[in-house]
Amino acid sequence: MFDQVAARYDVTNAVLSLGNDRLWRAATTRAVAPRPGERILDLAAGTGASSVSLARSGAQVVAADFSPGMIADGRRRHGDVRNLTFVEADATDLPFADGEFDAVTMSFGLRNVDRPKTALAELLRVTRPGGRLVICEFSHPRSAAFRRLYGFYNDRVLPRVARALSSHSEAYDYLNESIKQWPDQRTLAEWIREAGWAEVAYRDLTFGIVALHRAVKPGDVRGGTGDAGAVGGAATTSAAGAERDANATDAGASDAGGAAGGDGGAATA
Numbered sequence: 692m693f694d695q696v697a698a699r700y701d702v703t704n705a706v707l708s709l710g711n712d713r714l715w716r717a718a719t720t721r722a723v724a725p726r727p728g729e730r731i732l733d734l735a736a737g738t739g740a741s742s743v744s745l746a747r748s749g750a751q752v753v754a755a756d757f758s759p760g761m762i763a764d765g766r767r768r769h770g771d772v773r774n775l776t777f778v779e780a781d782a783t784d785l786p787f788a789d790g791e792f793d794a795v796t797m798s799f800g801l802r803n804v805d806r807p808k809t810a811l812a813e814l815l816r817v818t819r820p821g822g823r824l825v826i827c828e829f830s831h832p833r834s835a836a837f838r839r840l841y842g843f844y845n846d847r848v849l850p851r852v853a854r855a856l857s858s859h860s861e862a863y864d865y866l867n868e869s870i871k872q873w874p875d876q877r878t879l880a881e882w883i884r885e886a887g888w889a890e891v892a893y894r895d896l897t898f899g900i901v902a903l904h905r906a907v908k909p910g911d912v913r914g915g916t917g918d919a920g921a922v923g924g925a926a927t928t929s930a931a932g933a934e935r936d937a938n939a940t941d942a943g944a945s946d947a948g949g950a951a952g953g954d955g956g957a958a959t960a
Contacts, residue, residue, distance in 0.1 A: 715901055716741050719798055719827040722905055725750040729793040732817060734782055734810075735800020739765035739775065745796070746775045753792075755780035756800075782810040790819040798827040802873045811886035820910020824888055828879065829870045830895070830902035837898050845870065876902045 719741065725731055727749030733742040736754035738761055746752040755778045756762050762777045769775060780786055782797075782804045795814045804810045814824060832838045845867045874882070876893050879902070884891045888906035895902055 711897055711900075715827055715896055716744055716798070718896055718903055719796060719825055720744045720748075722825045722827075722903055723794050723796050723823065725752075725794065730791065732785075732787070732792045732795040732814075734780070734785075734795065734797040734814065735803065736765065736777075737761045737800075739769045739777065741796075741798050742775055743769050743772060746772050749774065750793075752776070753778055753787075755785070757781055783813060785813045785817050787817045789816055790822075791817050792822060793819060794823040794825070796825040796827070799829065801826055801828050801879075802869050808882055808886060811883055811888070815887050815908055818908045820908055822908045824883070824904075824906040824908070826879070826883070826904040827896075828902060828904070829873060830879075830899055831873075831875045832899035833895070834898065841900060876904075879904060 723731065723745060725745045725748035729748075729750040731745055731750045731752045733739075733745060733752055733754050734756075736742045736756050737758075739754045742752050742754035742765070752775045754762075754765055754775060756765070757780065759779055762779050766777050778786070782800070783806050795818050797810075797814070801807050801810060818824065832841050849867060876895070876899070880891050880893050883904060883906050887909070889909045890907040891904070892906070893902050893904040
């Protein structure tokens with residue numbers, strides 16, 4: 692399915708999200724806080740739009756995805772970015788060494804994994820002690836009124852737009868259903884904590900359509916980059932405590948309205 696939508700993937704996501712995909716990608720990049728010389732894994736990278744954003748920092752970025760079509764399209768588009776490599780990989784059995792990465796991130800792909808808790812554990816394994824995790828994923832708006840508006844968009848508007856833009860609109864029917872079935876912000880935070888991550892925190896983007904979760908792998912922090920909450924004014928929490936979410940939203944993203952698209956570097960379809 693993902694191979695079939697690769698060619699028009701980024702364009703379709705931008706339209707379906709009403710342009711919010713760029714805001715979400717920017718928020719994720721700021722949360723990862725990539726630094727020159729770091730090694731970063733962008734899992735479920737799709738065609739690599741999010742990976743390119745990370746690579747601009749000078750970090751060495753590995754864009755990994757289970758879809759050969761996505762990887763091929765990413766190499767075609769971004770093969771000239773010298774500090775970016777594309778790798779076909781299964782999120783539940785990553786082909787990387789223990790502690791290989793300074794930071795790992797996954798945008799709009801975790802809900803597409805058959806065993807998301809296993810994927811979170813694998814991400815922990817390949818991250819160095821003190822390394823960072825950032826998960827950007829669709830979630831559930833808190834406001835009942837906005838939730839109804841968002842539901843109307845997903846049920847009535849999104850399918851029609853998808854049929855007009857994509858020859859494989861059934862993939863976007865899957866998108867809608869997967870969002871409905873995905874757990875809320877607090878549940879995902881608990882999954883992350885259960886996988887062994889510490890300092891788990893999250894904040895809403897675009898009124899809760901998307902949630903940005905951050906965490907740190909327990910252990911000594913190398914180079915002082917292990918603070919998962921030092922981005923965008925969001926507060927971190929300890930692994931033993933409850934995550935704090937003051938409904939903080941990314942600058943600009945909170946006013947972007949009710950969109951239901953995806954990130955250009957993620958498997959949203």
